[in-house]
Structures are given as structure tokens and as C-alpha cells.
Amino acid sequence: DIQLTQSPSSLSASVGDRVTFTCRASQSISRSLNWYQQKPGKAPNLLIFGASSLQSGVPSRFSGSGSGTDFTLTITSLQPDDFATYYCQLSHAFGPGTKVEI
Amino acid sequence: QLQLQESGPGLVKPSETLSLTCTVSGGSISSSGYYWGWVRQPPGKGLEWIGSIDNSRSTYYKPSLKSRVTISADTSKNQFSLRLYSVTAADTAVYFCARDFGNHRIDCWGQGTLVTVSS
Numbered sequence A: 001d002i003q004l005t006q007s008p009s010s011l012s013a014s015v016g017d018r019v020t021f022t023c024r025a026s027q028s029i030s031r032s033l034n035w036y037q038q039k040p041g042k043a044p045n046l047l048i049f050g051a052s053s054l055q056s057g058v059p060s061r062f063s064g065s066g067s068g069t070d071f072t073l074t075i076t077s078l079q080p081d082d083f084a085t086y087y088c089q090l091s092h093a094f095g096p097g098t099k100v101e102i
Numbered sequence B: 001q002l003q004l005q006e007s008g009p010g011l012v013k014p015s016e017t018l019s020l021t022c023t024v025s026g027g028s029i030s031s032s033g034y035y036w037g038w039v040r041q042p043p044g045k046g047l048e049w050i051g052s053i054d055n056s057r058s059t060y061y062k063p064s065l066k067s068r069v070t071i072s073a074d075t076s077k078n079q080f081s082l083r084l085y086s087v088t089a090a091d092t093a094v095y096f097c098a099r100d101f102g103n104h105r106i107d108c109w110g111q112g113t114l115v116t117v118s119s
Helices: none
Strands: A004-007 A010-012 A019-029 A033-038 A045-049 A062-075 A085-090 A098-101 B003-007 B018-025 B035-041 B048-054 B059-061 B069-074 B079-084 B093-100 B106-109 B113-117
Touching: A004 A085, A019 A033, A019 A085, A033 A062, A045 A062, A045 B106, A062 A085, B003 B093, B003 B106, B018 B035, B018 B093, B018 B113, B035 B069, B035 B106, B048 B069, B048 B079, B048 B093, B059 B069, B079 B093
Parallel strands: A010 A098
Antiparallel strands: A004 A019, A019 A062, A033 A045, A033 A085, A085 A098, B003 B018, B018 B079, B035 B048, B035 B093, B048 B059, B069 B079, B093 B106, B093 B113
């Protein structure tokens, strides 16, 4: 069974910062990796699918990349609305999340 | 606009069955190419995919939950349901219903409903 790990588990950043999170799979996987953003008390929101495809309606400051076992989500200029927890997902597995705090 | 809404008891006793229903509006669960499923999140913890059903009523379950889960659909009511058997306190979570457009890409979620397992 594939396991996903995310790093860091949390990070502190400021508005305007460029931030990058990593998702690592326990074995080489296809590019069917998805990224979600979740705010407290809300359902997750799909940001990136297929490792690098931007979901409709998601701002272009979000981007995804990677292949094999290592994948990244980048926010080029952090906005106040981006402070949330970010999860990667492959098939039925979710990563443990990265919390972005001010 | 597609909307999903969970409904069901918020409190279930240990060893009993958790039953939730998701009502879909603005779209049909009979549409091909989509999967209708459930994801849960224990308080303060991460997300866990439970399973899904497609328009041909084929079901897909997380292996570790497969023995305790049934997902079914009622196309006449445009609803799909989750049944989780023999629950324990570890099953306490917010349960989300969701639409998956393939490869577990979930593009639409219900608001979530908290189910507590307690006597």
C-alpha cells in the first residue's frame, strides 16, 4: 500500500512569500497526484490534479510539479486567503497535510 | 450548480451502524464519468478516503475499511448512501460526501457532517 508523507508538517510565512511544500510517495507512482487546500471547518478544495494541472477557478499562483516519488506544490506569492492546510492525495491515500500559518 | 448535502444521525452507539445519505442537486448521479463517494476527517486530524460508487453501481472501497463499509445509490432520489458497520470511537469524524471525476480527483464536496460514536 502506498504511503504519502508531506513536509514540512507546518510552516510560518508572510503575505507575498513564495512557499513550496513537498509530498513524497513510498514508491514510484504515476502522475495522478492531487493537491487540496482546506480551511478550518470547511471541506477541502481541489487545487491541482494530475501533479501539475490547475483546477478550474484556482488562481495561477498555485502550481504543481514532480514525478516518480517526489511532488511539490508552490504558491508564488502567498495571499491572506492562502493560510490553510494543504493535502496531497493519490488514489485512496491522503498525505498528513502541511499547515501554513502567518 | 452542483451541490451535495449530507444527512443522518450525529450520534451513533459503539458496535452499531453509521448510516449517512448524500442528496445531490444540480446534477445527476447517473451521469457517466463520475464517482460519488465519502471522505472522513477525525477531529483535528487528516483526511481519509472511504469509498465511492459509479453510475453502473460498481463500488470501490479503501482496503482497510472494506469489510465494514457499504456504499449504495438511489437514482430515483438522486442520492447515495454510506453504511459503516460495527463502529467504534475511532470512527468519530466529520463525514463528507463528494464527487470524484476520475483518478480520485474530488471537485465537489458536501459541507460535512459530524458523527460521534459514543454510548
